[in-house]
Amino acid sequence: MNIIKAASAGTYESSDAFVEIAPCEQGVSITLESVVEKQFKKQIQATIMDVLRACDVAHAVVRVKDFGAIDCVLRARVHTAICRAADEKKVQS
Amino acid sequence: MKRSMLFTPANNAGNVMNAGALASDRIILDLEDSVSPLEKDAARMLAYYALKYMDYEKEVVVRINAITTPFWKDDISAVVPGLPQFLMVPKINCADDIRIIDEYVCEVEAKHGIEVGTVKLIALIETALGVENAFEIATSHARVSALFLGAADLSSDVHSVRTPKGEEIAYARSRVVYAARAAGIDAYDTPWPFIHDMEGAEADAMTAKQFGFTGKVAIYPAHAELFNRIFSPSQQEIEYAFGVIEALAEGEQQGKGVLTYNGEMIDAPSLLRAQQIVDMVNEMKGGRQA
Numbered sequence: 001m002n003i004i005k006a007a008s009a010g011t012y013e014s015s016d017a018f019v020e021i022a023p024c025e026q027g028v029s030i031t032l033e034s035v036v037e038k039q040f041k042k043q044i045q046a047t048i049m050d051v052l053r054a055c056d057v058a059h060a061v062v063r064v065k066d067f068g069a070i071d072c073v074l075r076a077r078v079h080t081a082i083c084r085a086a087d088e089k090k091v092q093s
Numbered sequence: 094m095k096r097s098m099l100f101t102p103a104n105n106a107g108n109v110m111n112a113g114a115l116a117s118d119r120i121i122l123d124l125e126d127s128v129s130p131l132e133k134d135a136a137r138m139l140a141y142y143a144l145k146y147m148d149y150e151k152e153v154v155v156r157i158n159a160i161t162t163p164f165w166k167d168d169i170s171a172v173v174p175g176l177p178q179f180l181m182v183p184k185i186n187c188a189d190d191i192r193i194i195d196e197y198v199c200e201v202e203a204k205h206g207i208e209v210g211t212v213k214l215i216a217l218i219e220t221a222l223g224v225e226n227a228f229e230i231a232t233s234h235a236r237v238s239a240l241f242l243g244a245a246d247l248s249s250d251v252h253s254v255r256t257p258k259g260e261e262i263a264y265a266r267s268r269v270v271y272a273a274r275a276a277g278i279d280a281y282d283t284p285w286p287f288i289h290d291m292e293g294a295e296a297d298a299m300t301a302k303q304f305g306f307t308g309k310v311a312i313y314p315a316h317a318e319l320f321n322r323i324f325s326p327s328q329q330e331i332e333y334a335f336g337v338i339e340a341l342a343e344g345e346q347q348g349k350g351v352l353t354y355n356g357e358m359i360d361a362p363s364l365l366r367a368q369q370i371v372d373m374v375n376e377m378k379g380g381r382q383a
Contacts, residue, residue: 009135016106072146073106076139083134 003060007084010069010077017069019081024061028052034066047071051078060085094118094376095279096308096324097317098154102127103143104136113149117317118308121154124168125183133164137171144175154215156181160193169194173201173212179238184246185216187226188233195234210236215281219243220250224265227272240273241310242266244283255286257293259300270305279307288313298323325377326370334370337363 006022030048032041044066052060060082066074082088099117101108103124112120122143128136140155155177158164161184169180182194191214202209214236218224224247231240244255244262253261266282273280282301285294298320301309308324311317326334333355340354341364351360 014107015110069106070110072142073110073139076142080135080138
């Protein structure tokens, strides 16, 4: 999917994550703030990258504020933000 | 077990995460009333990922939006690949509504390699027309596994006011139960809307049980726990059921079809009711129904 505009998904509530995504000319950059950053930074980044790859996103700026979201919540929020930024409503590929 | 189903807003991450730990027998991930139109996409996505990755250890229902809205097809496209056991379909007025939904669910199941007919439907009856057509709806398709009476919308539709005593929905309750039972499917009663009135919730659930409902839908976790208790057979009912079965077995050996147990005439219908209670006890123990 091509990121054509800035978009966001999620909330600032506990157990959730707030994801912002915007177009970028070259590559992917991820900024993460998490309440469990010390313990799970690598795993959270890997999950975000996994969703970006699955959605075929090659160029994007991604900012994630994590409030203790479990894996499937994080995946859902990143995927929703990607779809919104790509003007695409489909959930499954 | 199917004594209670608890609504969970599908876009609330905390609720979706914790739903499995609550007392209800089934979870309803709600895409309809509890989700704003602007967040439908996010709710669908969260419901799909929850279905795919969460092990709730209980059956999951997804309430989609009504076929009169622009959302229902996207709802089905998004969540059916996650394989919920049931889709709850609101504002069902007639058999054709079910056929329209079935046609699209078939399409999505086939597209994703899911055996057609896997995902069952729970028809939400919440209009006067739906109540009048309850049996037609219940028998419209093999996918329909239960009817669920929604009293809030129904009360508005018939220009009535929802009251704690529920006299205004007595006809609808009867009609929905009779339609469901005649069709051989389950019937779920409307939620108790007065959240903190637990005494009222108990009385309302007792009434629903007396009408013949299978269980009751909850909008508050404590209600689900209460409904599980009410819709489980009591110790007295269990003892009575085993007593009836034993007495009738003895009577059969003596060539008697009708006899008395604890001063009450018992016969074949008593055995049927007793067997239903024993089946529920076995199901609660994790065993199989007879």
